[in-house]
Every structure is written in C-alpha cells, then in structure tokens.
Amino acid sequence: MYAQMIKSEATQDDPEKLAAFQARIDAGDTIEPKDWMPEGYRKTLIRQIGQHAHSEIVGQLPEGNWITRAPTLERKTILLAKVQDEAGHGLYLYCAAETLGVSRDELTEMLLDGRMKYSSIFNYPTLTWADMGAVGWLVDGAAIMNQVPLQRTSYGPYARAMVRICKEESFHQRQGFDIMMKMANGTAAQRRMAQDALNRFWYPSLMMFGPSDQDSVHSAQSMKWRIKMNSNDELRQKFVDQTAPQAAFLGLTVPDPDLCWNEEKGGYDFSQPDWDEFFDVLRGNGPCNTERLAEQNRAWDEGKWVREGLMAHAAKKNAQPIAAE
Amino acid sequence: MDAKFEFLCRMGDSTLILGHRISEWCGKAPVLEEDIALPNIALDLIGQTQMWLAYAAEVEGAGHTADDLAMRRDVWDFRNLLLVERPNGDFAQTMTRQFLFDAWHLPMLQALTTSSDKRIAEIAAKAVKEATYHYEKSSEMVVALGDGTEESHARMQSALDLLWPFAGEAFVSDTVDHEMAATSVAPTPETLWDDYEASVKDILSRATLTLPKARFAHKGGKSGTMHSEHLGHLLTQMQWLQRAYPDARW
Amino acid sequence: MTKSRTEWPLWEIFIRGQHGMSHRHVGSLHAQDADAAVRNARDVYTRRNEGVSIWVVPSASITASDPDAKGALYEPSHSKVYRHPTFFDIPDDVGHM
Numbered sequence: 001m002y003a004q005m006i007k008s009e010a011t012q013d014d015p016e017k018l019a020a021f022q023a024r025i026d027a028g029d030t031i032e033p034k035d036w037m038p039e040g041y042r043k044t045l046i047r048q049i050g051q052h053a054h055s056e057i058v059g060q061l062p063e064g065n066w067i068t069r070a071p072t073l074e075r076k077t078i079l080l081a082k083v084q085d086e087a088g089h090g091l092y093l094y095c096a097a098e099t100l101g102v103s104r105d106e107l108t109e110m111l112l113d114g115r116m117k118y119s120s121i122f123n124y125p126t127l128t129w130a131d132m133g134a135v136g137w138l139v140d141g142a143a144i145m146n147q148v149p150l151q152r153t154s155y156g157p158y159a160r161a162m163v164r165i166c167k168e169e170s171f172h173q174r175q176g177f178d179i180m181m182k183m184a185n186g187t188a189a190q191r192r193m194a195q196d197a198l199n200r201f202w203y204p205s206l207m208m209f210g211p212s213d214q215d216s217v218h219s220a221q222s223m224k225w226r227i228k229m230n231s232n233d234e235l236r237q238k239f240v241d242q243t244a245p246q247a248a249f250l251g252l253t254v255p256d257p258d259l260c261w262n263e264e265k266g267g268y269d270f271s272q273p274d275w276d277e278f279f280d281v282l283r284g285n286g287p288c289n290t291e292r293l294a295e296q297n298r299a300w301d302e303g304k305w306v307r308e309g310l311m312a313h314a315a316k317k318n319a320q321p322i323a324a325e
Numbered sequence: 326m327d328a329k330f331e332f333l334c335r336m337g338d339s340t341l342i343l344g345h346r347i348s349e350w351c352g353k354a355p356v357l358e359e360d361i362a363l364p365n366i367a368l369d370l371i372g373q374t375q376m377w378l379a380y381a382a383e384v385e386g387a388g389h390t391a392d393d394l395a396m397r398r399d400v401w402d403f404r405n406l407l408l409v410e411r412p413n414g415d416f417a418q419t420m421t422r423q424f425l426f427d428a429w430h431l432p433m434l435q436a437l438t439t440s441s442d443k444r445i446a447e448i449a450a451k452a453v454k455e456a457t458y459h460y461e462k463s464s465e466m467v468v469a470l471g472d473g474t475e476e477s478h479a480r481m482q483s484a485l486d487l488l489w490p491f492a493g494e495a496f497v498s499d500t501v502d503h504e505m506a507a508t509s510v511a512p513t514p515e516t517l518w519d520d521y522e523a524s525v526k527d528i529l530s531r532a533t534l535t536l537p538k539a540r541f542a543h544k545g546g547k548s549g550t551m552h553s554e555h556l557g558h559l560l561t562q563m564q565w566l567q568r569a570y571p572d573a574r575w
Numbered sequence: 576m577t578k579s580r581t582e583w584p585l586w587e588i589f590i591r592g593q594h595g596m597s598h599r600h601v602g603s604l605h606a607q608d609a610d611a612a613v614r615n616a617r618d619v620y621t622r623r624n625e626g627v628s629i630w631v632v633p634s635a636s637i638t639a640s641d642p643d644a645k646g647a648l649y650e651p652s653h654s655k656v657y658r659h660p661t662f663f664d665i666p667d668d669v670g671h672m
Contacts, residue, residue, distance in 0.1 A: 034641070068563060071573075073341075073374060084360070087364075088361055090357060091619060095602055129575070160602075168623070182575060187573045299353040305474065305476045308581045310473060310477075310611070311473075311581055362614070
C-alpha cells in the first residue's frame with residue numbers, strides 16, 4: 001500500500017485513559033487533534049500518514065516522467081491534472097499529519113535523508129506510454145482498495161483527507177484503464193507495450209499491500225485503533241479478484257501461470273510476488289530508488305532560495321488584515 | 326500562406342511551447358503548493374492551445390487536427406515567440422519568462438475579445454480570464470522574489486537581464502500582423518507596447534529590479550525564420566511517440 | 576520539535592461554493608503570507624470549481640473549544656429536541672413544509 005510495514009508504537013499510558021480511549025474507538029467515535037490520545041497512537045499515525053504523503057509526492061515522478069512525451073494534447077492535460085492531484089493528495093495528508101504535532105518540513109527532511117519511507121511501487125521505472133495506463137489501472141487500483149475503507153478511520157483529520165482524496169481519485173484509475181484499452185486495441189506495437197507494462201507492474205502492484213500480516217502484532221494493534229482497516233492478504237485478494245477479469249477484458253495475460261478461479265473460496269488463486277525483491281526495494285535497492293530520492297533532494301535544495309525569498313518579502317510587507325468578502 | 330492560419334499558429338504555438346515548458350516542472354517545484362499551482366498554468370495554456378490550433382487546422386483546410394499541428398510539424402513551421410522556448414533555467418528564469426509573457430498575453434487577449442473574427446473573440450474571452458490569473462500570480466512572484474533575499478534578488482535580476490531581449494519580439498509587426506490589423510482581426514502589435522512597458526516598469530520597481538537599458542530584441546520565432554536551438558530538442562521529446570509510431574492512435 | 580527557519584506558516588482555508596451556503600472549512604495549506612495563501616487556496620482547493628469565495632485564517636489564530644468540556648458545551652442542547660424540524664409531526668395532507 002502507500003503505507004507499508006507500519007510498525008505500531010508501544011504505548012505506556014494510564015490504563016484507565018487507555019481503556020476510555022479504546023472504548024471511544026470501539027463506539028465508532030472519531031478522535032480529533034485536541035483529544036487525549038495514547039502516545040503510541042500518535043506516533044504510529046505520524047509514521048503512517050507521513051509515509052502515505054511521501055508516496056503521493058514521490059509518486060509524481062514516475063508519471064511526471066511521461067508528461068513531456070504524452071502523445072496528444074488531451075493525454076498531456078489529463079496526465080498533468082492527475083499528477084497535480086497527487087501533489088494535492090500529498091498536501092492534504094501532510095496537513096493531517098501536522099495536526100499531530102509534526103511539521104511538514106520535518107516530515108520532508110525525514111523523507112529526504114531516508115529516515116522515512118515511501119511506497120515500494122514508485123521505485124519501478126515507467127518505460128513506455130503503456131506504463132501510464134498500467135500505473136493508473138493497477139497502482140491506483142491497488143491504492144483505492146486501501147483508501148476507500150480508510151475514509152472510516154478513527155483519526156478525524158486523516159479520515160477527512162481520505163474522503164477528499166477518494167473523491168478526486170475516482171478519475172485516476174479510469175484514465176489508466178482508458179489508456180490500456182486504447183493500447184490493447186491498437187497496433188501490434190501498442191499491444192506489445194500494453195502486455196509488457198502488465199508484465200512489469202503486476203507483481204510490484206501485489207507487493208503494494210505488503211507481506212502477509214496475519215501474525216503481525218503491529219497490524220493487530222493498528223486494527224484495534226482503526227487506523228488499519230483490513231489485513232494485507234484480504235486487500236490483495238480483493239485486488240486480484242477485481243483485476244484479473246479486467247485483464248481478460250483487455251485481452252492481456254496476467255504474468256502468473258498459476259492464476260485461476262477457485263470456486264470454493266469464491267476468489268482467484270494466485271502466486272505471491274518475490275518478497276526478497278520487495279525487501280530489497282525497501283532497503284534502497286529498487287531500480288529507481290537512487291534517482292527518485294536524488295530528484296526529491298535536488299528539488300528541495302534548489303527550491304530553498306525561493307522559499308526563503310518569498311518568506312523574506314512577506315516579512316517586509318506590513319501584516320494586513322485579511323479582506324473578507 | 327494564409328495570414329489568419331499564421332496568426333492562429335502564433336497564438337497556439339506560444340501557449341503550447343510555454344505550457345510544455347511549465348509542465349517540465351512537474352513534481353520538482355520549490356514547494357508543494359507550487360507543484361499544484363504550476364500545473365494549473367500549464368493546463369490553462371495547453372487548453373488554449375487546443376482551441377487555437379483546432380481553429381488553425383480548420384482555417385488551413387488540409388484535414389489536420391490540432392494534434393497534427395502540435396505533433397507533426399517541424400521547427401521551421403512553429404510560430405511561437407522565442408521567449409517561450411527558452412529553457413526553464415532556475416525558478417527565477419521560469420517566473421520572469423512567465424511574467425514577461427503574461428504581461429503581453431493578457432492585453433493581447435483583451436484586445437482579441439473584440440476581434441472581427443467571432444471565433445477568435447470567443448477563444449480570447451475564455452482565455453483572458455485564465456491569463457488574468459496568470460499575470461496576477463507571475464507579477465506577484467516577480468515582486469516577492471525581487472524584493473526577497475539578497476540571493477533571490479540577484480537571481481531575479483540576472484533572469485531579467487537574460488530574458489529581456491526576448492520580450493520585444495511580440496511587439497514588432499510584419500505582413501501577417503498588418504493583414505490581421507487591416508481586417509480588425511487582431512491589434513497592431515506596436516499599439517500594445519506603451520502599456521506593456523508601463524506595467525513591466527511598475528512591477529519591476531516594486532520588485533526593486535532594474536530594467537536593462539538596451540532595447541535590442543531578438544526575432545525569428547513568430548515568423549519561424551530563426552528559432553533557437555532549444556526548440557528542436559523540445560519537439561524531439563514532445564513529438565516522439567507520434568513520430569516513432571505514426572500509425573498508432575492514442 | 577525544531578522548526579526550520581524557512582518553514583511557511585500554516586493557514587486554514589474556508590470556501591464558499593456557488594449556492595449561497597456559508598464558507599466551509601476545506602483544509603489547510605502553507606503560504607508565506609495571507610495574499611499568497613489565497614492564491615494557493617485557489618490552486619489547491621478549487622481545482623474542480625468548488626468555490627467562488629475564499630477565506631484564509633492563520634492556523635495559529637484558531638481558538639478551539641476544550642474537548643474535555645464537550646459535555647458541558649453540547650449536552651444541554653441534546654434535550655432541546657424541538658429545535659430540530661423532525662420534532663414536529665405535520666400531517667401529510669399539509670404538503671411540503
């Protein structure tokens with residue numbers, strides 16, 4: 001997912017307060033910034049929302065890679081709007097994290113020096129135009145699986161950010177599938193690109209949900225706090241069940257010989273991705289880790305004088321009352 | 326070649342190339358809020374391009390579409406101002422280029438809203454609202470960065486020194502412009518100069534920046550006779566898919 | 576927590592939509608000053624024609640009620656059910672009211 005392998009923080013708080021807090025969550029209350037919350041809940045959320053935000057930010061790059069090469073004016077505008085939305089989603093999420101007492105610059109610096117992670121998926125390259133289709137269809141498709149239930153998460157600002165994100169996200173997956181349809185029904189070269197994109201993005205998309213977390217204490221705690229809504233395996237199964245028929249509709253082959261419908265469980269059987277590869281990517285050894293982080297660092301460093309310059313001018317201006325209409 | 330076709334290409338190519346340049350910033354802006362603001366400008370400009378070039382293709386009458394004109398013409402057929410094909414450089418150059426363009430684009434579009442050509446008047450009426458916002462944003466940015474820190478001031482001044490010689494091209498008329506003016510399709514470019522100079526001077530003085538003394542202006546972009554070397558590289562990237570897979574639909 | 580020297584302040588954004596409703600809180604953003612906050616809000620929060628008027632307020636200027644006083648502040652109104660239109664039974668024959 002956009003937030004992978006989030007470790008929950010141990011909590012050492014007053015047991016009475018903890019019990020009251022848990023009772024609120026169990027009753028379906030939302031927790032708001034000024035409410036009392038366990039330190040572990042706060043820290044886990046900062047990590048999770050922060051990683052989600054970072055993923056939106058770094059996620060601009062693989063698609064941004066094709067904006068200047070989009071094949072038509074319309075495709076260019078659609079892709080631009082989509083990548084712009086991702087920046088917006090990053091912004092909403094950072095704002096939600098900021099209500100927990102961390103600043104956006106602090107979070108950014110932790111991304112830039114590697115203390116915080118972003119989703120493994122954005123360390124894969126986008127090599128052909130069909131990848132813009134595959135990213136929208138598969139990557140956004142996988143993200144939506146997680147984001148829709150998170151609209152009901154226990155932390156108010158996070159839930160509200162997710163509501164806004166889900167509303168805007170609805171066109172993203174569709175535009176991806178639209179590109180895939182054009183490619184799959186196009187020339188021989190376009191069909192080849194479409195199949196190649198599916199081949200490369202299938203398993204990395206399955207990895208987005210993270211390894212099986214059936215026995216993970218962190219996941220159990222997060223689910224108790226209602227900041228994680230479903231198990232990784234549950235979401236992965238749902239994703240495969242939704243996506244496999246779509247691939248068939250496109251006339252494309254999922255690169256998994258063991259993919260087949262299991263009548264008994266009412267879902268597909270499928271192969272697990274290579275989890276060694278997943279951990280390698282998390283450790284920084286994915287195909288694009290170096291470039292992605294270098295790009296973020298460069299933009300941040302080169303932008304410093306702009307941020308400072310605008311701030312300096314603002315300080316010179318007299319603070320004026322805000323004109324209300 | 327048909328003067329109106331030329332004129333429409335000038336409008337549409339300038340917005341296309343500038344929109345493309347702005348889109349190169351995607352995901353790399355100095356601050357997250359700019360990562361959201363810059364694409365809005367690019368989206369507006371490319372949207373305007375679609376209108377200008379669609380009409381250009383109609384006027385041309387050769388069965389082309391706006392996409393054909395954008396993706397299948399070579400450098401010599403482009404009619405954009407030299408200013409907009411300048412590389413992004415640093416944020417100072419990008420914002421200065423935007424300001425120098427917007428300060429011309431806005432009054433130009435305002436004038437075109439009363440064009441004798443109804444279609445042009447309609448396109449201009451839609452575009453002028455967007456250009457108003459662009460001008461407001463880029464001029465405020467020039468003021469703030471010019472009057473910011475020592476470093477931001479120095480960068481803005483050198484951006485201005487670099488780009489000012491490309492500002493004048495829009496105000497020098499040729500036979501296409503004469504024909505457009507004679508038929509009340511478009512204003513004579515020179516008539517926009519006084520207001521342009523006044524508004525640029527006003528903003529630059531608020532920005533504590535100094536307008537270069539020299540009045541020299543490069544030309545060759547809007548006539549297509551001599552683009553810079555930069556344009557070819559831009560087109561190489563922008564047109565690549567259409568060129569590499571000419572029989573594909575996207 | 577340490578704050579870097581250049582961090583822009585946070586603003587709360589309120590937007591009024593087309594239909595004459597009140598300004599509604601839509602989220603926050605960073606900006607160097609109020610004018611820039613309005614421009615940023617236009618870019619960030621009205622990408623889909625959401626609004627016709629924008630208010631920006633420095634987040635630091637917001638005073639929030641104390642969550643522990645929730646009972647004292649809001650519970651008294653729970654008993655004033657007559658403030659809600661559904662309290663009144665209007666016969667169907669009367670039509671829409």
